[in-house]
Amino acid sequence: MSFQLDPRLAGDTHLIGELGLSRLLLMDDARYPWLILVPRIAGARELFDLDGSDRATLLAELDTVGRALETLLRPDKFNIAALGNVVPQLHVHVVARYSADAAWPRPVWGIGERVPYEGGALARRVAELREALATVLG
């Protein structure tokens, strides 16, 4: 069984690039800078499904992505979560939060409707993320 991105995840996101273990996606929701890491491991549902080496790699990738977002966006808080109640394929949300954003202080899930990026905003966000992560994106 080879890794295939869940079609719902694929439909809601844009590809930023590939990290060593994970596919890095941008949620198409202009309300929040919202990244998703999907380890390219077929059948993984829970963090506990990864072996210790892959878990450590995923944690390192979360750290790298978080530090890049910190430098780029200076959020007030990060929200990091592996939920998967709707899409069981293992994926980890990394959301840069601001005390003035649309959901604050609530979590972002299930709050209002997704607001797709418009005009050049998507291309700009993708470009700045790729630049910030250039050294680690394959």
Added chain:
Amino acid sequence: MSFQLDPRLAGDTHLIGELGLSRLLLMDDARYPWLILVPRIAGARELFDLDGSDRATLLAELDTVGRALETLLRPDKFNIAALGNVVPQLHVHVVARYSADAAWPRPVWGIGERVPYEGGALARRVAELREALATVLG
């Protein structure tokens, strides 16, 4: 500065015990088996505030707690999250979810009102968790 548990976390939870790095708490919400790990590191707000060694330890503790809950409770899914928009002290939620629970498939945060354990249910839950984690609780 020494570690002190945030008073809001303290008020909403019951102590299960101490892991090597983290204080293990039970959210006083009978709707879900809901544990919280709080690394005993003064001033930590983000996962990225932990050094690599502490991050690895926290991940191992999440793994241990998750596997114990898996054996004990057989949930349909785990929800694992570091949010902290309301309580900035670094803490990681580990929620055992069932497809018939009160919030499914939504995340648990901000859904309805907390339902404190009643009667002997709290003591039973604390006891079964302590027993399941006896080998790792200090």
